[in-house]
Amino acid sequence: xxxxxxxxxxxxxxxxxxxxxxxxxxxxxxxxxxxxxxxxxxxxxxxxxxxxxxxxxxxxxxxxxxxxxxxxxxxxxxxxxxxxxxxxxxxxxxxxxxxxxxxxxxxxxxxxxxxxxxxxxxxxxxxxxxxxxxxxxxxxxxxxxxxxxxxxxxxxxxxxxxxxxxxxxxxxxxxxxxxxxxxxxxxxxxxxxxxxxxxxxxxxxxxxxxxxxxxxxxxxxxxxxxxxxxxxxxxxxxxxxxxxx
Ligand SMILES: [Zn+2]
Ligand SMILES: [Zn+2]
Numbered sequence: 001x002x003x004x005x006x007x008x009x010x011x012x013x014x015x016x017x018x019x020x021x022x023x024x025x026x027x028x029x030x031x032x033x034x035x036x037x038x039x040x041x042x043x044x045x046x047x048x049x050x051x052x053x054x055x056x057x058x059x060x061x062x063x064x065x066x067x068x069x070x071x072x073x074x075x076x077x078x079x080x081x082x083x084x085x086x087x088x089x090x091x092x093x094x095x096x097x098x099x100x101x102x103x104x105x106x107x108x109x110x111x112x113x114x115x116x117x118x119x120x121x122x123x124x125x126x127x128x129x130x131x132x133x134x135x136x137x138x139x140x141x142x143x144x145x146x147x148x149x150x151x152x153x154x155x156x157x158x159x160x161x162x163x164x165x166x167x168x169x170x171x172x173x174x175x176x177x178x179x180x181x182x183x184x185x186x187x188x189x190x191x192x193x194x195x196x197x198x199x200x201x202x203x204x205x206x207x208x209x210x211x212x213x214x215x216x217x218x219x220x221x222x223x224x225x226x227x228x229x230x231x232x233x234x235x236x237x238x239x240x241x242x243x244x245x
Contacts, residue, residue, distance in 0.1 A: 025114045025115055025116060025119065026114075026115055026119045027119070028116065028118040028119040028122050029122070031122070031126065032118050032119065032121075032122020032123065032125070032126070033118045033122065035122050035123075035125035035126040035129055036117070036118050036121055036122055036125045038125065038129045039125035039128055039129045039132065039156075039160055042129055042132040042133060042136070043132060043153065043156070043157070045136065046132055046135060046136065046149060046152070046153050047153060049136070049149060050146060050149040050150055050153060060147050061146065061147055061150050063147075064147040064148070064150040064151040064154070065150050065151070065153075065154040066154075067151055067154075068150070068151040068152065068153065068154025068155035068156075068157075068158065069154050069155070069157075069158045069208070069209065070209075070211060070212065071151075071154075071155045071158070072154070072155050072156075072157070072158020072159045072161075072162065072208045073158065073206045073208040073209045073210065073211050073212050074206065074212055075155075075158075075159055075208075076158075076159070076162045076205075076206050076207045076208045077205040077206035077207070077212060077213070077216060077222075078205075080102065080205040080206070080207055081205040081222050081225075083098050083099050083102040084102050084103075084106075084202075084205070084238070085202075085222075085226065085237045085238055086229070086235060086237065087099050087240070088240040089103070089240075097123075098123075103240070106197070106201070109170055109197055110170060112163070112166065112167045112170055113167055113170050113171050115167065117164075120163045120164055120167050121160060121161070121163055121164055123163070124159055124160045124161075124162055124163055125160055127159060128156040128159045128160045129156075131152060131155070131156050131159075132152065132153075132156050135148070135149060135152040135153075135156075158208045158209075159208075161187075161208065162207055162208045163207075165187040165188045165207065165208055165209075166188060166193070166207040168181075168182065168187065168188070169182070169187075169188045169189065169190050169192075169193040169194075169207070170190075170193075185209065185210075185211070186209065187208070187209060188207050188208065188209060188210045189210060192204065192210045192213070193207065193210065201238075202222070202238065203217050203222075204217070205222065
């Protein structure tokens with residue numbers, strides 16, 4: 001560059017600079033640590049009960065496990081889309097705890113890789129544990145109970161692990177066995193999830209296995225939901241998120 005080359009013009013500083021993003025590992029709340037332990041305990045009890053009463057047809061039990069895991073992928077997509085698309089940090093109750101982390105993740109996708117186990121999985125444990133507790137109430141006399149137990153266990157395990165799989169998808173060099181899980185498409189793949197963080201930033205919302213993303217995007221599932229919600233409420237999708245982009 002010679003002396004006469006004009007310098008790149010300095011961008012004007014916005015009147016309201018965005019808040020500094022967290023760059024250090026988040027300290028989990030006591031409720032998140034407790035939720036992880038409660039989830040582990042309830043899973044062990046349910047697993048014992050399911051194993052003890054495994055009288056169902058192996059094919060049915062396998063189908064129940066598959067359905068539960070697919071269900072967890074759908075649940076992850078719906079929740080992720082919801083918090084990415086609607087509301088803002090000012091939304092009552094949900095704003096600070098749920099919406100902000102999803103928006104911060106778009107500004108700083110590597111932030112999630114700096115979280116420890118409880119900080120990563122505490123919130124999903126809080127959501128999944130009550131479902132596991134309810135499953136304990138299923139009567140042992142029902143012939144369908146073993147299949148239901150397996151379905152709920154698989155669903156809740158998938159929901160619990162969603163953020164862990166999402167975190168792995170952002171790690172530059174995950175453990176070899178994690179990379180094997182990713183290559184086998186048993187958990188969310190790195191390249192697959194990278195599409196969520198690329199324009200138009202509105203696809204591949206499912207972050208457990210990512211199995212449903214292709215089908216949901218092909219049928220315009222989330223765009224249709226957005227049109228319905230806009231027609232009913234007048235709210236515009238990604239209004240807050242676009243303003244940050
Ligand atoms: Zn997102
Ligand atoms: Zn991500």
